[in-house]
Amino acid sequence: MSKPVKAVGLLSGGLDSTIAAAMLMRQGIEIQGLTFYTGFCVVEHNRRSKTRKRKKPVRNEALQAGAKLDLPVEMIDISGPDYLKVLTDPKYGYGKTVNPCIDCRIFMFRRARQYMDEIGAQFMFTGEVLGQRPMSQRRQPMNVIDRDAELDGLLLRPLSAKRLPPTVAEEKGWVDREQLGDIQGRSRQKQMEMAEEYGIEDYPSPAGGCCYLTDANFGRRILDFFEYEGKENLTMDDVMLLKIGRHFRVKPDVKVVMGREEGENKFLERYAPGRWRLETKDVTGPTTLVEGHPTDDDLRQIAGMTVRYAGSKADPDTPVACRYEETERILEPAPVEESVVEEWRI
Amino acid sequence: MIQAARTLDTYGLLCPVPIMKTASAIREIAVGEVLEVLADDPQILEDMPAWCASNGHALLDTIEDGEEYKLFVKKVK
Numbered sequence: 001m002s003k004p005v006k007a008v009g010l011l012s013g014g015l016d017s018t019i020a021a022a023m024l025m026r027q028g029i030e031i032q033g034l035t036f037y038t039g040f041c042v043v044e045h046n047r048r049s050k051t052r053k054r055k056k057p058v059r060n061e062a063l064q065a066g067a068k069l070d071l072p073v074e075m076i077d078i079s080g081p082d083y084l085k086v087l088t089d090p091k092y093g094y095g096k097t098v099n100p101c102i103d104c105r106i107f108m109f110r111r112a113r114q115y116m117d118e119i120g121a122q123f124m125f126t127g128e129v130l131g132q133r134p135m136s137q138r139r140q141p142m143n144v145i146d147r148d149a150e151l152d153g154l155l156l157r158p159l160s161a162k163r164l165p166p167t168v169a170e171e172k173g174w175v176d177r178e179q180l181g182d183i184q185g186r187s188r189q190k191q192m193e194m195a196e197e198y199g200i201e202d203y204p205s206p207a208g209g210c211c212y213l214t215d216a217n218f219g220r221r222i223l224d225f226f227e228y229e230g231k232e233n234l235t236m237d238d239v240m241l242l243k244i245g246r247h248f249r250v251k252p253d254v255k256v257v258m259g260r261e262e263g264e265n266k267f268l269e270r271y272a273p274g275r276w277r278l279e280t281k282d283v284t285g286p287t288t289l290v291e292g293h294p295t296d297d298d299l300r301q302i303a304g305m306t307v308r309y310a311g312s313k314a315d316p317d318t319p320v321a322c323r324y325e326e327t328e329r330i331l332e333p334a335p336v337e338e339s340v341v342e343e344w345r346i
Numbered sequence: 347m348i349q350a351a352r353t354l355d356t357y358g359l360l361c362p363v364p365i366m367k368t369a370s371a372i373r374e375i376a377v378g379e380v381l382e383v384l385a386d387d388p389q390i391l392e393d394m395p396a397w398c399a400s401n402g403h404a405l406l407d408t409i410e411d412g413e414e415y416k417l418f419v420k421k422v423k
Contacts, residue, residue, distance in 0.1 A: 033400070037362055044362065060362055060393050066400025073400045075366050270358075 004030040005174040006121040007156075010112055011035050011073060012210075013061025015191050015203045017127030020158040021069055022198040024125060027175050031071045034115055035062035036108055039079035039236055040212045045243050061204050068200070078111060079236050087213065087222075088231040092144070097219030099211065101136040102145060109149035116154070123154045123169040129191075130160040130184045139164075159183045159191070212243055221247050224346045228252055241271055241289070248305070248344035254292040256302055256344070258309060273325070278306045281319040281330065285310030303333035305341060348406055348418045350382035351375045357414075361389040365397050372403065372421050380406065383417040390415060 007024060011017045011033040021031055037044070046058060066073035086107050090100030109124075116124050128137050136145065142164075146155055153168040161170070161180035170177040183190050195203060212218040221242045225234060228249065241257050245264050248256040259265035265287035269277075276290035276299065288306045290299070303320035310318065320331045354371045356364035364385050371381055383394070391408065394417050398405040406418040 037366065058389075058392075060365070060389075060396065063365070063393055063396035063400055067396040069400075071400060072402065073397070075362055075369065077363070077366055 004028055005123075005169075006030045006032065006119070007169070008032050008034050008112055008116045008119070008121045008124040009071075010108070010124065010126045011062045011065055012127070013063070013065040013204065014127065014210075015188065015195060015200075016129060016132075016159060018065045018069065018200055018203060019191055019194050019198065020125055020127040021065070021071060022200060023158045023180065023194075024156075024175060025069065025071070026198075027179060029175065031069075032119060032121060033062065033066050033071050033073035034112055035073060035075050036111070037075055037077045037079060038083060038104075038211075039239055042210050042212055042215070045212070065203075068202075074115070076111065076115065078108070079239075083107060084234055084236070084239075088226075088234060091148075092141075095134065095214065097214055097216050098222045099213040099219075101133070101213075102141050104213075105136050105145045106148045109145060109151060109155065113149060113151060113154065122174060123156055123167070124151075125156040125158055125169075127159060128157045130157070130163050132186055156180075218242060221346050224249060224255075228255070237271065241268075241291075244268065245286075246309070247346040248341070249346050250294070250298055250302065250344050251292075254290065254294045254298055255346075256305070257289045257291070258306065259287045272323075275324075276302075277323045278303055278331075279321050280307060280310045280314050281321050283310055283313045283318055285314055285318075297334070300331055300334040301336050303331040304336040307333045308336060308341065348380055348382075350418065351379035353382040353384065356383060356385045356387075356390075358386065360387050361393050364390055365393050368394070368397065368419065369401070372419065375421055377421050377423060379421055381419045381421065383415075383419060385415045385417065386413055388413070388415070390417065394419070 007029050009021045009031050025031060043058060062073055086100055086103045090103040092102035095101055112124050131138060156167045156169045157164060159181040160183050161177060162182035163184055166177060169175045244267055245260055246258045250256055259268050268287045268289055271289060278288040279285060286306060286309045288302060290302055299322055306320055307314045307316060307318050316335060320333050322329050322331045352371060352375055354367060356367055368383055375381055395405055398419060403422050404420040406420050409416040
């Protein structure tokens with residue numbers, strides 16, 4: 001008996017990639033799932049930092065899809081300086097916010113191709129649908145992505161295959177093109193019907209917006225960082241902080257990050273070393289981190305802001321503990337007008 | 347008592363990092379041996395069973411001690 005053809009599937013665990021995998025499994029293809037950790041996934045971040053009660057546990061959908069379909073999933077960490085260059089210097093620019101979707105795809109597909117070669121798979125596939133997303137899933141950008149990622153026709157998009165030129169997997173007869181999809185556009189109706197046909201239940205609601213880089217608030221914060229701190233200085237620690245809490249630019253060299261709830265406060269504590277950390281004494285309030293070089297007056301104003309966001313439990317003159325590494329002092333907060341706070345807000 | 351061939355300490359790390367480290371560590375033990383994973387991110391209680399199910403390994407036991415967790419993963423293949 002000949003060995004089954006093996007393919008690497010980029011698996012987010014969303015409906016489209018799960019169906020794409022199921023389609024190929026039905027054709028007898030052996031699948032190795034692959035998912036990337038970029039540090040920009042909204043769901044992943046919420047899993048880490050939020051304590052608000054949820055109706056359902058927040059899951060890693062790629063792992064869940066692998067478990068449901070009984071296929072192995074490899075997780076590869078691509079967060080780091082090389083991936084950050086995609087964000088700071090994208091060859092193909094940004095979408096509506098600071099989303100370098102085309103460059104990001106090229107980066108991921110190159111890495112997937114490398115992984116495919118490492119494990120001896122014959123081709124790779126995604127759950128992409130032609131015309132579903134405005135930046136990276138149109139015909140022309142898809143061609144650019146395939147070319148720049150040097151895929152050599154080895155990427156199959158099973159859901160839209162009949163609307164795209166045949167790939168190596170179809171030409172070599174590894175998969176039957178006739179059994180592949182001809183889906184185009186943003187409607188998910190066809191995919192939902194297919195999910196029923198394949199017995200795929202309990203899939204995450206199709207949403208998009210799962211990447212911080214497409215989020216307008218995050219985009220503002222990134223651009224603020226580029227302007228005041230220089231995009232060449234961006235690190236993954238900065239990215240982690242940009243995703244969380246309230247942000248205020250007090251002065252060009254002083255920025256404040258403030259937790260909005262217990263989970264965020266705990267998350268911020270991990271980033272306190274090397275930064276000023278302010279917290280209200282005796283009453284519950286936000287954890288406030290200060291980056292840069294604040295003066296004593298700055299710190300007293302930031303203490304005032306910390307008290308303001310502590311809510312009704314704190315009086316305006318509630319003392320604030322201000323720590324830097326091993327030193328601690330207690331500050332009397334300076335009053336801060338709402339209009340000033342709004343002016344500082346990023 | 348489960349005898350582990352190796353212990354992986356992921357204290358302070360947040361998922362999916364402990365899962366990625368588990369995947370690396372399991373490659374370094376023999377089939378039939380057990381990896382003990384120490385963690386303090388509760389998310390691992392969701393992710394480890396799914397990772398084991400998808401990758402064909404056996405999650406033998408999970409011990410919760412306050413906010414700390416010990417998970418025993420047997421390498422099956």
